[in-house]
Amino acid sequence: MKKVFFMSLLILVNSIVAQVRLESEIKISDLGLFFDGSKVGQNASNGSKYDFVFGSRITPHGDCIKEYNGFVFLTWYRGGENDRHVMLSRYNKSTGVLKTIEFPHQHNGFQNTPHLGESHNTIAVGICPINGTIHMLYDMHSYSETRPSNGSLANDYFRYSYSKANAATVSDANFTLSQFVNSSSGNYKHLSMKAGVNYKSLTYPNFFTNTNGELFMWIREGGNNNGAYKFCKYNGTSWSNFTQFNVLNAKNNGISYNWGLYGDIKFESGKMRIAFHIRSNNNTDKYTNNNGFYYAYSDDSNGLNQWKDHTGSGFSLPLINPDRIKVSEPGDQVTANGANSVNINSGADWTVTERGDVHLVTSVSGGGQNKNVHTYKKAGTTNFITSTNFPGGNLYTYNNVVYLIGLKNGKVFCRKSNWWYK
Numbered sequence: 001m002k003k004v005f006f007m008s009l010l011i012l013v014n015s016i017v018a019q020v021r022l023e024s025e026i027k028i029s030d031l032g033l034f035f036d037g038s039k040v041g042q043n044a045s046n047g048s049k050y051d052f053v054f055g056s057r058i059t060p061h062g063d064c065i066k067e068y069n070g071f072v073f074l075t076w077y078r079g080g081e082n083d084r085h086v087m088l089s090r091y092n093k094s095t096g097v098l099k100t101i102e103f104p105h106q107h108n109g110f111q112n113t114p115h116l117g118e119s120h121n122t123i124a125v126g127i128c129p130i131n132g133t134i135h136m137l138y139d140m141h142s143y144s145e146t147r148p149s150n151g152s153l154a155n156d157y158f159r160y161s162y163s164k165a166n167a168a169t170v171s172d173a174n175f176t177l178s179q180f181v182n183s184s185s186g187n188y189k190h191l192s193m194k195a196g197v198n199y200k201s202l203t204y205p206n207f208f209t210n211t212n213g214e215l216f217m218w219i220r221e222g223g224n225n226n227g228a229y230k231f232c233k234y235n236g237t238s239w240s241n242f243t244q245f246n247v248l249n250a251k252n253n254g255i256s257y258n259w260g261l262y263g264d265i266k267f268e269s270g271k272m273r274i275a276f277h278i279r280s281n282n283n284t285d286k287y288t289n290n291n292g293f294y295y296a297y298s299d300d301s302n303g304l305n306q307w308k309d310h311t312g313s314g315f316s317l318p319l320i321n322p323d324r325i326k327v328s329e330p331g332d333q334v335t336a337n338g339a340n341s342v343n344i345n346s347g348a349d350w351t352v353t354e355r356g357d358v359h360l361v362t363s364v365s366g367g368g369q370n371k372n373v374h375t376y377k378k379a380g381t382t383n384f385i386t387s388t389n390f391p392g393g394n395l396y397t398y399n400n401v402v403y404l405i406g407l408k409n410g411k412v413f414c415r416k417s418n419w420w421y422k
Contacts, residue, residue: 025034032060034079035052068127068169122138137207156189160192162190206219206264216236216267216272223279247319262277271336276295292326294327333371349394353401354377391406
């Protein structure tokens with residue numbers, strides 16, 4: 001139920017030769033929450049180990065790490081099963097000091113059943129450069145007044161904590177819970193970000209900033225095959241209403257099936273962008289989980305309008321038919337036929353360079369084949385190129401160079417984009 005975990009800081013020593021070295025490794029805790037039991041049904045009784053309903057890993061997980069002004073922030077849950085507290089650690093790169101804040105809230109487990117672990121319940125952290133405030137969203141998986149059905153989360157289905165101004169950079173001694181704004185219930189947990197906005201049925205919180213230093217939050221509303229991404233903005237004083245990227249219940253809006261998204265919204269290379277796979281409510285097609293590469297961007301720094309597909313053709317929000325922004329089908333890289341014969345079980349990973357090169361990667365299996373798929377388009381060109389000569393990993397952009405960082409035989413490896421093209 002407890003897990004040792006470290007924070008490793010990698011630096012690119014030279015972007016020309018792509019040398020990488022380990023700058024430092026900091027032990028966060030040997031008390032990270034981990035579900036050491038078995039995968040069980042949602043009505044399972046309390047066992048001798050910490051059983052779980054979905055996956056075994058929860059710490060660290062999700063949008064859990066951010067760097068700001070020489071400080072590194074990491075969110076995690078502390079174990080074991082009887083603890084489960086929300087934690088925020090801050091590492092000061094100048095002093096080498098690690099400080100950790102314990103929050104009163106405890107991981108509620110699957111649908112408010114503490115003895116069943118729930119790996120969807122991540123803890124996202126964001127820092128607003130305008131005023132140095134820290135923002136955290138945590139422990140949510142599509143909860144509402146009626147989910148769980150017994151109503152036990154009717155008044156506690158959205159969890160938000162935020163700090164006073166400049167709390168992100170206070171001295172090591174002053175980095176304590178007192179830097180956060182307490183709630184009326186006395187537990188530093190706020191049940192909304194803005195009065196009058198509906199925050200029910202939300203999962204997978206994430207934060208990012210734009211070039212104006214404004215903080216954005218995006219999150220999924222709904223479920224796996226009928227979900228919508230929505231986002232809002234913090235301007236240093238208050239949060240905006242949500243803007244919805246795509247519709248819920250798309251079948252009611254003129255297409256054949258409902259669908260959900262698996263990907264990211266980011267403000268990358270000067271624009272708000274989105275890329276994802278979809279998971280359709282069509283359970284008889286050849287895709288058992290996700291399929292497709294979908295990509296779009298906005299020329300509006302707030303993402304409210306001026307959305308375009310990869311060709312530069314505009315469309316309006318909320319998006320109804322995902323085919324409007326489809327790039328390609330990575331599932332075509334394996335030979336398989338029949339219902340549920342092709343599997344992509346993770347979200348699309350992607351990046352865009354400053355000059356506008358677009359890269360999308362995923363892993364596909366089917367017909368006895370397993371392939372890592374890389375689809376990319378150079379800036380100024382029209383057509384995407386797809387290759388499976390690709391070892392897998394995550395993409396990062398630095399100085400118009402794309403780096404692939406992953407694990408091979410338990411060790412970190414890094415490759416540079418000029419091995420894809422010159």
